[in-house]
Amino acid sequence: MTSALLSPAPLADLDTAALREAHAAFAQAYDELKAAGLALDITRGKPSADQLDLSNDLLHLPDGAYRDAAGTDLRNYGGPNGLPELRAIFADALRVPVAQLLALGNSSLTIMHDTIAQALIHGVPGGELPWGRQSISFLAPVPGYDRHFTILERFGIRMIPVPMNEDGPDVEAVASLLAADDSIKGMWCVPVYSNPTGAVYSEEVVRALVSMPAAPDFRLFWDNAYAVHHLSDDRPAPIDVLALAAEAGNPDRPLIFASTSKVTFPGAGVAFFGASEANVAWFQHNAAAQSIGPDKLNQLRHVQLLKDADGLSAHMEKHRTILEPKFAAVDTAFRERLAPWGAGTWNAPKGGYFVSLDVLDGSAKRAVQLAKEAGIAVTPAGATFPYGDDPRDANIRIAPTFPPVEELRTALDGLCTAILLAEAETLLAGRD
Numbered sequence: 101m102t103s104a105l106l107s108p109a110p111l112a113d114l115d116t117a118a119l120r121e122a123h124a125a126f127a128q129a130y131d132e133l134k135a136a137g138l139a140l141d142i143t144r145g146k147p148s149a150d151q152l153d154l155s156n157d158l159l160h161l162p163d164g165a166y167r168d169a170a171g172t173d174l175r176n177y178g179g180p181n182g183l184p185e186l187r188a189i190f191a192d193a194l195r196v197p198v199a200q201l202l203a204l205g206n207s208s209l210t211i212m213h214d215t216i217a218q219a220l221i222h223g224v225p226g227g228e229l230p231w232g233r234q235s236i237s238f239l240a241p242v243p244g245y246d247r248h249f250t251i252l253e254r255f256g257i258r259m260i261p262v263p264m265n266e267d268g269p270d271v272e273a274v275a276s277l278l279a280a281d282d283s284i285k286g287m288w289c290v291p292v293y294s295n296p297t298g299a300v301y302s303e304e305v306v307r308a309l310v311s312m313p314a315a316p317d318f319r320l321f322w323d324n325a326y327a328v329h330h331l332s333d334d335r336p337a338p339i340d341v342l343a344l345a346a347e348a349g350n351p352d353r354p355l356i357f358a359s360t361s362k363v364t365f366p367g368a369g370v371a372f373f374g375a376s377e378a379n380v381a382w383f384q385h386n387a388a389a390q391s392i393g394p395d396k397l398n399q400l401r402h403v404q405l406l407k408d409a410d411g412l413s414a415h416m417e418k419h420r421t422i423l424e425p426k427f428a429a430v431d432t433a434f435r436e437r438l439a440p441w442g443a444g445t446w447n448a449p450k451g452g453y454f455v456s457l458d459v460l461d462g463s464a465k466r467a468v469q470l471a472k473e474a475g476i477a478v479t480p481a482g483a484t485f486p487y488g489d490d491p492r493d494a495n496i497r498i499a500p501t502f503p504p505v506e507e508l509r510t511a512l513d514g515l516c517t518a519i520l521l522a523e524a525e526t527l528l529a530g531r532d
Contacts, residue, residue, distance in 0.1 A: 110442025123524035130521050133514050138475035140511040145453035146502040154418050155364040161401040174396040183399040193327050195340040196374030204394045208359035208371040213251050218386040225352050225378045227317025239287035241269040243484035243495050245295040248288045259486035268305035278314045286319045293326040296456040296497040298449025300336045311348035322356045326452040328416045331424050351376040426500040429509050430455050437516035443523050455498040463522040464493045470518035476511050
């Protein structure tokens with residue numbers, strides 16, 4: 101071990117000779133990492149097999165039953181709004197009245213995609229023209245969720261980045277953009293444990309978002325994907341965005357989306373849509389041309405598994421027991437491997453599925469490339485920005501949920517080696 105490694109110090113503070121010594125040591129450690137022949141993947145926020153096992157009862161439910169509480173035969177057509185019993189289980193967590201919460205198919209991403217498609221074709225309540233007959237833009241808080249960006253890019257909708265703070269998007273930036281550009285028709289929001297920063301929107305930020313002047317057909321796409329995905333006892337109180345919007349005189353502004361994808365089985369769960377009465381009626385009218393009703397038997401399975409709001413909470417506590425050590429492993433790895441070298445800053449989220457890591461500007465793509473070449477797959481650098489373009493080349497999204505803890509620790513250790521080597525390379529290049 102070199103003297104540089106015996107006495108870690110912020111890489112940027114090292115003189116050139118010491119930095120070269122550290123770089124040589126990192127390169128040697130990286131060569132050893134590549135020789136290990138790893139094949140590890142921390143790219144996407146998927147539930148682990150242990151988490152999926154928590155919902156295995158769904159595989160034999162519904163248990164001899166096929167009627168809801170009202171006696172409706174759920175094997176048949178109909179019921180486009182979904183089971184009232186299931187909507188009641190999630191209504192409190194999402195802060196949406198049962199009558200304004202629809203339980204639909206298996207994917208909230210599909211609902212978001214279709215909502216934008218319907219707005220492009222037909223427009224939304226309060227708008228004079230369909231979105232597709234206008235030049236439209238969306239605000240995109242960054243770092244953000246790559247699949248949100250993919251939907252907009254697919255439809256050719258221009259994205260305007262907005263900085264994220266710990267309590268939500270920069271509302272001054274949002275207000276300034278809305279005032280200057282009436283083409284802005286929407287904004288992505290992940291209000292609780294935002295992907296990937298873990299930010300939780302404050303009530304002050306939410307009040308600002310629902311009240312600031314905007315086009316009458318401007319919509320907040322409120323993707324409340326992690327509303328019940330807590331990792332600690334310090335839990336944010338749910339914010340009733342619909343009530344705040346109505347109070348501000350803009351009841352139609354929020355469109356709320358959620359699903360059970362990370363509650364039960366991804367791809368075999370239930371998605372939800374909530375909104376004002378006018379927006380719900382608009383959605384129902386458009387959806388009637390697509391489907392006569394969702395899979396109500398699957399919804400009944402979920403009712404029988406979760407039972408009620410308390411059952412949902414108890415189920416999510418089981419998820420927490422599995423996930424909490426994995427997020428702790430991320431924090432430990434970065435504190436032990438990166439912090440002594442002044443390499444990287446990261447969040448320690450209290451919920452959700454991701455950790456956001458910022459490395460030295462100009463180093464993220466190189467670090468991810470080095471990790472990949474060593475057999476460690478990480479979400480591509482830049483994925484958390486529109487068009488995959490992180491102007492600082494600094495952000496890396498960490499998804500610790502899927503692998504077993506020991507595999508995760510190995511992957512994180514290897515990633516740290518790649519980051520240290522990438523940062524040392526970047527710093528040395530700047531001194532040549």
